[in-house]
Amino acid sequence: MFNQDMYKLGSxxxxxxxxxxxxxxxSAEIGGENVFDFSIGNPSxxxxxxxxxxxxxxxxxxxxxxxxxxxxxxxxxxCRDKIAENYNARFGASLSGDDLYLTCGAAACLTISIHALxxxxxxxxxxxxYFAEYRVFVEGAGCKFTPVPAExxxxxxDFEALGRALNPHVKGVIVNSPNNPxxxxxxxxxxxxxxxxxxRKSKEYGHPIYILSDEPYRELVYDKATKVPCxxxxxxxxxxxxxxxxxxSLPGERIGYIAVGPKAADxxxxxAAVCGAGRVLGFVCxxxxxxRVAAECDGKTADLGVYMRNRDLLYEGLTKLGFxxxxxxxxxxxxVKSPEADANAFxxxxxxxxxxxxxxxxxxxxxYVRIAYCVETETIRRALPLFAKLAEEYKK
Amino acid sequence: MFNQDMYKLGSxxxxxxxxxxxxxxxSAEIGGENVFDFSIGNPSxxxxxxxxxxxxxxxxxxxxxxxxxxxxxxxxxxCRDKIAENYNARFGASLSGDDLYLTCGAAACLTISIHALxxxxxxxxxxxxYFAEYRVFVEGAGCKFTPVPAExxxxxxDFEALGRALNPHVKGVIVNSPNNPxxxxxxxxxxxxxxxxxxRKSKEYGHPIYILSDEPYRELVYDKATKVPCxxxxxxxxxxxxxxxxxxSLPGERIGYIAVGPKAADxxxxxAAVCGAGRVLGFVCxxxxxxRVAAECDGKTADLGVYMRNRDLLYEGLTKLGFxxxxxxxxxxxxVKSPEADANAFxxxxxxxxxxxxxxxxxxxxxYVRIAYCVETETIRRALPLFAKLAEEYKK
Numbered sequence: 001m002f003n004q005d006m007y008k009l010g011s012x013x014x015x016x017x018x019x020x021x022x023x024x025x026x027s028a029e030i031g032g033e034n035v036f037d038f039s040i041g042n043p044s045x046x047x048x049x050x051x052x053x054x055x056x057x058x059x060x061x062x063x064x065x066x067x068x069x070x071x072x073x074x075x076x077x078x079c080r081d082k083i084a085e086n087y088n089a090r091f092g093a094s095l096s097g098d099d100l101y102l103t104c105g106a107a108a109c110l111t112i113s114i115h116a117l118x119x120x121x122x123x124x125x126x127x128x129x130y131f132a133e134y135r136v137f138v139e140g141a142g143c144k145f146t147p148v149p150a151e152x153x154x155x156x157x158d159f160e161a162l163g164r165a166l167n168p169h170v171k172g173v174i175v176n177s178p179n180n181p182x183x184x185x186x187x188x189x190x191x192x193x194x195x196x197x198x199x200r201k202s203k204e205y206g207h208p209i210y211i212l213s214d215e216p217y218r219e220l221v222y223d224k225a226t227k228v229p230c231x232x233x234x235x236x237x238x239x240x241x242x243x244x245x246x247x248x249s250l251p252g253e254r255i256g257y258i259a260v261g262p263k264a265a266d267x268x269x270x271x272a273a274v275c276g277a278g279r280v281l282g283f284v285c286x287x288x289x290x291x292r293v294a295a296e297c298d299g300k301t302a303d304l305g306v307y308m309r310n311r312d313l314l315y316e317g318l319t320k321l322g323f324x325x326x327x328x329x330x331x332x333x334x335x336v337k338s339p340e341a342d343a344n345a346f347x348x349x350x351x352x353x354x355x356x357x358x359x360x361x362x363x364x365x366x367x368y369v370r371i372a373y374c375v376e377t378e379t380i381r382r383a384l385p386l387f388a389k390l391a392e393e394y395k396k
Numbered sequence: 397m398f399n400q401d402m403y404k405l406g407s408x409x410x411x412x413x414x415x416x417x418x419x420x421x422x423s424a425e426i427g428g429e430n431v432f433d434f435s436i437g438n439p440s441x442x443x444x445x446x447x448x449x450x451x452x453x454x455x456x457x458x459x460x461x462x463x464x465x466x467x468x469x470x471x472x473x474x475c476r477d478k479i480a481e482n483y484n485a486r487f488g489a490s491l492s493g494d495d496l497y498l499t500c501g502a503a504a505c506l507t508i509s510i511h512a513l514x515x516x517x518x519x520x521x522x523x524x525x526y527f528a529e530y531r532v533f534v535e536g537a538g539c540k541f542t543p544v545p546a547e548x549x550x551x552x553x554d555f556e557a558l559g560r561a562l563n564p565h566v567k568g569v570i571v572n573s574p575n576n577p578x579x580x581x582x583x584x585x586x587x588x589x590x591x592x593x594x595x596r597k598s599k600e601y602g603h604p605i606y607i608l609s610d611e612p613y614r615e616l617v618y619d620k621a622t623k624v625p626c627x628x629x630x631x632x633x634x635x636x637x638x639x640x641x642x643x644x645s646l647p648g649e650r651i652g653y654i655a656v657g658p659k660a661a662d663x664x665x666x667x668a669a670v671c672g673a674g675r676v677l678g679f680v681c682x683x684x685x686x687x688r689v690a691a692e693c694d695g696k697t698a699d700l701g702v703y704m705r706n707r708d709l710l711y712e713g714l715t716k717l718g719f720x721x722x723x724x725x726x727x728x729x730x731x732v733k734s735p736e737a738d739a740n741a742f743x744x745x746x747x748x749x750x751x752x753x754x755x756x757x758x759x760x761x762x763x764y765v766r767i768a769y770c771v772e773t774e775t776i777r778r779a780l781p782l783f784a785k786l787a788e789e790y791k792k
Contacts, residue, residue: 001603001662002513002567002669010512010672011665046460055685056452064442068646104500104650104679111678116406117398133675140676171398207397250464252684254500265397269407273398276406279529280536282507283500287683288648289451 009136016040019356026354036383037375038357041180041332043249044374045302051248054296058289067292071285074275075102075257079295083257086298091230099262101274102286102294104254106216107133108278109241110174113212113258114141115277116270117171117239124212125165126174127157128364129181129335131214134174143171147364155182155326155335156190159197166201172210173198177228178217181363181370182335183311183328185221188229195235208237208265215240216256219247219301221330222308228330236263239274244294246332249302255290307332310373310380317384318371321391332374335360339394343369349393353386405532412436415752422750432779433771434753437576437728439645440770441698447644450692454685463688467681470671471498471653475691479653482694487626495658497670498682498690500650502612503529504674505637506570509608509654510537511673512666513567513635520608521561522570523553524760525577525731527610530570539567543760551578551722551731552586555593562597568606569594573624574613577759577766578731579707579724581617584625591631604633604661611636612652615643615697617726618704624726632659635670640690642728645698651686703728706769706776713780714767717787728770731756735790739765745789749782 023037080097123144138145177186243256260271324337338346343359360368419433476493519540534541573582639652656667720733734742739755756764
């Protein structure tokens, strides 16, 4: 009658959403302060002051028709130029405003980029653990989605597995660093190795294999030594998908950009394909007011220090209790090995202590759980004794 | 290498966009006041005061994390409830917040609804003249797009042509009243006739034929006698696509909603399919701040009286000069018969007088031009003598 695949995608609540709803109901029963919801990746720190200050000033200063009117489909010229300029200054890249397509957040960046690239029979790879919606986006574009396992201990890409997965149908590899859910950052050496392999395979297959770099957590790294390499400087056939959701704590406002590698093969035409895909999917322009806000606040961030404190507290607390977890250099997640084989059973047991987190199955890594630490620091402090009780259960 | 259909859609500028760019360049040459750009449907009146007032107040009053955070994918609960309540009060319908899916404007409403409905081999109909992007959206969902001619003199639906076009593959009929580009409104009798025919055919084919009612111009009607019927009250299998772009002069902010007919067959599952389609296409939630602004300002409008004055001035002026045009009850366009067979030639001739408008070919009606009167009233006043000179050319 109507599309049953869409029905299934809309009616099957994601596990994260299930837990989120449970947390709300449980909070009503026993009080919010007694429920420890580590399930959702919603920024817990306010947007930096420049955001609301910009909103009010822009609204006051700009004539309504100009402010709230359509911008060009790819975004306001001045905003794109400013963002490109900042980008180049920070990363030593050579973007122009004409390489940027402003749109409604990271999800839109990904669907638009995938539709721009996808031809019949194409395949996209992503390194596990991966954000579960990648599969939805790739399959929604009629392509095959193939996860590539990570190295067991480090959650860095397993290059042998990648070598086996690559084939002439692969159109793109989705890279997400800092990673949701593992918090791992891919360093320069990893990116160089990835670039070399993809260059070789692109040549062998006679067509570019694109890197789709999904970077909403780009600014969320906590140690001075941690650098997030700018992939444009290592690999030409790259499309960067960026969102201000996490850096400016604006996930609801849906603002981000696609940056098409200026040295990608036939870059201008690829950019046109991005514009065409945006049009077909129903994106007209990114929200106009937030184009201006993003351009004004680009390069600033919310107080990310809170996340670092949370990470340190939680990572130290959990490892002391005997939990095993790769050290997260960025994002706001810990990806913890379940002390029993079935992570769902572990989550159920944690629930008895009102500790809520997400099994790794949907991220392509059964046997792990994702613990989001974008919460009040005090929540973590009060949760640790409960984690201790939970750990006790596995020592019996 | 990448998707060539997307490349074509992104690189072939729309005729409207071509003319818009020409107008900018020409304005730089001879001064903006000497160029009469009637090509773009961008509201020319400011948003009502409640919009900017709401923005600043909401920003001041609402904690940042709550305001700028993710809302649920279908939109904030309170906003949906408020909009549904207003809708029912105005139109005597029985929507609940659970029938509404807030999203990024009318284009998103359409692509999401079409993807929710579309199965392999499906076909969608639209009455000519029609908004050119309908074809892009329907074909982008892998379906066949078939225009149905309008009646010659009135631009009302031609029911005999519709009868011939209907077949078991038709999943939906796109209705756009007040119409872009003709300005025509479909009255109660038309909607009743349409509903009766579709009910009969749905029964015959054994599946619902949906009405997709694209209603961004719903509030833009100028005579007291003109009523825009609420299609839910005539036909159960209806999805309404609404945008605040024109009523609140907010086209750049991308805010609108899908309302799924509460009496549609399997309505809850259809709503779930809408949620699924939004997810697949990369829509996460509608821009959060503007969800609240829209809910607060729902039912209010910009000063639409300006458009009425413009319509009267232009309609009277042009018909006096001998141009032929159906009387537009709504929207902000005149759809004028070209005085020569080729509307493109007519547009080229008008250009000599710095009069810019759009040939009807892309709207499925060659031999007509669309003249957008969402401009300063003074622009129309000053343009009329030039229209007089243009008319003279055809009297020689």
